[in-house]
Amino acid sequence: MRSVTTTDHAPAVPPHRVLLPLIIPAIVVGVASSLLLLGLTEVSEQLKGVLWGTLPDAIGIGRFSAPWTIAVLTATGLAVGLVVWKVPGHAGPDPATTGLVDRPLPASVVPGLLLTAVLGLAGGVSLGPENPITASNIALAAWLGGKAMRGSRAELWASLAAAGTVGALFGTPVAAALILTESLASRPAPGALWDKLFAPLIAGGAGSLTTVLIAHPTFDLALPR
Secondary structure (H helix, E strand, O other): OOOOOOOOOOOOOOHHHHHHHHHHHHHHHHHHHHHHHHHHHHHHHHHHHHHHHHHHHHHOOOOOOHHHHHHHHHHHHHHHHHHHHHOOOOOOOOHHHOOOOOOOOOHHHHHHHHHHHHHHHHHOOOOOOHHHHHHHHHHHHHHHHHHHOOOOOHHHHHHHHHHHHHHHHHOOOHHHHHHHHHHHHHOOOOOOHHHHHHHHHHHHHHHHHHHHHHHOOOOOOOOOO
């Protein structure tokens, strides 16, 4: 008597059935990533104007005074140190030990991370908001996205937020495509590359378009003739 073994094979899900539902979440994450970046930039610019314009003018010390420059830089360093020391989450890990696109941080870290970014940008001890704003957007997207879509992977929200932020930073999704392609190449996983880039590129496009429409960014240096 011969035994017969039957194996049931589940039909493969067409790619469009998987990718199309990601369009709306990608647009939302991209727009939100850009808005948080623009908000962070605006707050830091306002504080910068106070520290380097309003206050020295009010005191009568002059905006380019060496003592004032040293005082502001020192005070900014102390303020950032206090936030890192005392605020819950300690402003996240040292940026020198992480990549631009890394694992999502706990959402509780985001307030301290954004506060240190504002202080550093306004006080003149930071070169740019890339690391803190990307980490913050990834953390918030993973936290909120996980609540909105139960069972979704944190890696999905991280890729959407990273692409949306990079697109917002540069005003184009091209840089997001380059960074994500490199990231995916360093961590190979099953599946076609286009399927992995589909939703992040939509997020990058939404983030860049939001920045262009609101902030009208330009790389012009406005140098004299």
